[in-house]
Amino acid sequence: MKKNFLFILLIFLFLLSFSDPSYKISGYFLEFFFGEELSGNVSGIVVETGEKNTTFSEGDFEIILNSNLNYLENKFRIVIFVNTSNKTGFSQLELGYGEKASQTQSCVNRKYYFEGLAVDERGKPLNGRISVFVENEKNSTDFYGGEWSIEISACLIPGEIYNFKFLLESDKAKGFFSINQVGKF
Numbered sequence: 001m002k003k004n005f006l007f008i009l010l011i012f013l014f015l016l017s018f019s020d021p022s023y024k025i026s027g028y029f030l031e032f033f034f035g036e037e038l039s040g041n042v043s044g045i046v047v048e049t050g051e052k053n054t055t056f057s058e059g060d061f062e063i064i065l066n067s068n069l070n071y072l073e074n075k076f077r078i079v080i081f082v083n084t085s086n087k088t089g090f091s092q093l094e095l096g097y098g099e100k101a102s103q104t105q106s107c108v109n110r111k112y113y114f115e116g117l118a119v120d121e122r123g124k125p126l127n128g129r130i131s132v133f134v135e136n137e138k139n140s141t142d143f144y145g146g147e148w149s150i151e152i153s154a155c156l157i158p159g160e161i162y163n164f165k166f167l168l169e170s171d172k173a174k175g176f177f178s179i180n181q182v183g184k185f
Helices: none
Strands: 007-011 011-013 022-031 038-048 052-057 059-066 075-084 089-096 108-117 128-134 135-145 147-156 161-170 174-182
Touching: 022 075, 022 089, 038 059, 052 059, 108 128, 108 161, 128 147, 135 147, 147 161
Parallel strands: none
Antiparallel strands: 007 022, 011 022, 022 059, 038 052, 038 075, 075 089, 108 147, 128 135, 128 161, 161 174
16 A cells, blocks of 8 residues: 655746746655655646656656746646655645636546554454545445455546545444545546
8 A cells, every 4th residue: 555645845946948838846855754765756747737747766856847838827736746665745836927727637537545444442453334535426345353445436637636535434433534635647
């Protein structure tokens, strides 16, 4: 399972050309708790248009996004997504002046997978049911011995940030939590 993690992301943004806007984003990412550099794929996407690029990084990175959006005319968002061997993280930037750029991307149907452990206040595993909700989609499944896993298919805009809500129910307890996740691209 990929674990969500916080990473430190220092970003420097440069406009490379006025006639055909390209955006150079430089930075580095570190493991949140210990500050060690991580290796993995770094992807950037313009949320409104879907223009994207990916590079491999050993901690520091540089990614160039070519875009038909001009920051002097429109506001738009860029998401930087980091994917290491067992962790993921993201950061979102909003750039520009003027009117908000219109969304020209269509949603893409993808599967999202989550897993976890359900225990009571004494640490004993629970049996029960887990449900996940995102946008207008829902899925539920039963679990035993505390370990749960659930998958949901949803049509989401690549690069947009979505809030996945979870409801965990057992005969002893009921709980709720949520996770922000980037629409896959």
